[in-house]
Amino acid sequence: xxxxxxxxxxxxxxxxxxxxxxxxxxxxxxxxxxxxxxxxxxxxxxxxxxxxxxxxxxxxxxxxxxxxxxxxxxxxxxxxxxxxxxxxxxxxxxxxxxxxxxxxxxxxxxxxxxxxxxxxxxxxxxxxxxxxxxxxxxxxxxxxxxxxxxxxxxxxxxxxxxxxxxxxxxxxxxxxxxxxxxxxxxxxxxxxxxxxxxxxxxxxxxxxxxxxxxxxxxxxxxxxxxxxxxxxxxxxxxxxxxxxxxxxxxxxxxxxxxxxxxxxxxxxxx
Numbered sequence: 128x129x130x131x132x133x134x135x136x137x138x139x140x141x142x143x144x145x146x147x148x149x150x151x152x153x154x155x156x157x158x159x160x161x162x163x164x165x166x167x168x169x170x171x172x173x174x175x176x177x178x179x180x181x182x183x184x185x186x187x188x189x190x191x192x193x194x195x196x197x198x199x200x201x202x203x204x205x206x207x208x209x210x211x212x213x214x215x216x217x218x219x220x221x222x223x224x225x226x227x228x229x230x231x232x233x234x235x236x237x238x239x240x241x242x243x244x245x246x247x248x249x250x251x252x253x254x255x256x257x258x259x260x261x262x263x264x265x266x267x268x269x270x271x272x273x274x275x276x277x278x279x280x281x282x283x284x285x286x287x288x289x290x291x292x293x294x295x296x297x298x299x300x301x302x303x304x305x306x307x308x309x310x311x312x313x314x315x316x317x318x319x320x321x322x323x324x325x326x327x328x329x330x331x332x333x334x335x336x337x338x339x340x341x342x343x344x345x346x347x348x349x350x351x352x353x354x355x356x357x358x359x360x361x362x363x364x365x366x367x368x369x370x371x372x373x374x375x376x377x378x379x380x381x382x383x384x385x386x387x388x389x390x391x392x393x394x395x396x397x
Contacts (some may be wrong), residue, residue: 135324136226136252137272139373143204144228148204154206157268157296158359158388160184160352167358174362181296181356185252185267187347189216189294195262198223198286200279205233217241221261223249227333235379252278259288269294271323276335280342280393290397292347299330299387300380300383307383314376320375332387344393356388357381 159177161167165175170309175233191197191211195218202222211220217238223246224230230246238244249255250303251266252274264283273279300310318325336346360381364374380386 132301133275134225134272134274136307137322137324138320140226140229140368144232147204147232150246153204154209155179155182155270156180156202156206157181157205158356160355162355164354164358167361167364169358169361171362174359177359178206179210180353181229182210182267183321184298184352185265185294186214188350188390189263189265191218191219191263195219196255196260197221198254198261200248200254200264200266201272202229202233202268202285204229205236205270206269207265208236212236212239212242212244215242217243219245220246221247221253221256222249223251223254225250242378250274252282254282254286257290258285260286262288262291264291264293264295268283268294268298269299270297271330274326276326276330277329277338277342278369280338280344282346284342284395287395289395291395293391293393295389295391295393295397297335297389297391298377299332300328300346301331301337301361301385301387302329303380303383307385308379313371314380317371317376318373322377332389333362333388335391339391339393344395346391347394348392349392350390352390353381353386 156177159174161177180188197218197220199222202224208220208222227248230248231245269297270276301316360378364378
């Protein structure tokens with residue numbers, strides 16, 4: 128029986144890992160959240176603070192408590208683990224990633240007394256855990272990289288205990304209509320080359336909701352963070368740049384209203 132091909136790691140992680148080897152500390156690899164978008168400064172420090180703020184927003188949405196078993200699917204460089212470990216105890220936290228290089232960075236995090244941090248190299252669409260293994264699951268700006276949102280949601284439902292919840296931060300794109308400066312094919316190629324894998328780029332919020340409901344989840348909370356994440360591009364894709372990059376394409380879609388950033392809390396019924 129043939130085994131599925133190993134999923135591709137987004138190319139932009141190479142630059143992050145090179146920077147870390149050079150002594151940089153990078154916790155979060157996602158957009159930032161500004162409560163007051165008009166106050167965004169556009170500086171690296173402002174962006175880093177906004178990235179931490181997004182993680183804190185999603186932590187609050189998850190309502191983590193002592194004794195919880197937590198899975199972070201697509202754990203990146205461990206920023207969420209650091210925050211949870213510093214604020215809640217005792218918890219058991221598992222970070223999962225397909226990229227062993229990222230997990231090596233995560234392994235530098237030392238757990239506070241009473242907490243446990245584990246790191247697992249695996250595919251989020253084929254979770255190597257038994258049923259009902261976790262109380263909370265996070266997936267922060269990673270689900271669109273996975274082979275299938277639907278497959279991941281089915282796996283997340285399986286490994287959640289009844290009454291547990293999944294918290295998502297997801298980027299949803301719609302095909303740009305008239306007046307777009309780039310043809311759809313160029314948008315798709317740039318996103319895939321620079322930010323991919325991005326297997327299913329054009330997914331609407333109703334489609335994401337239906338995917339969760341079809342897998343047995345109940346939608347408990349839905350927050351539109353589109354406006355609150357828009358200032359991210361002041362740092363990662365400034366308007367002064369003329370080069371066509373993945374972040375620049377995202378900025379264009381975001382500004383046009385063709386990109387939605389959603390926070391979702393999905394519950395597995397008790």
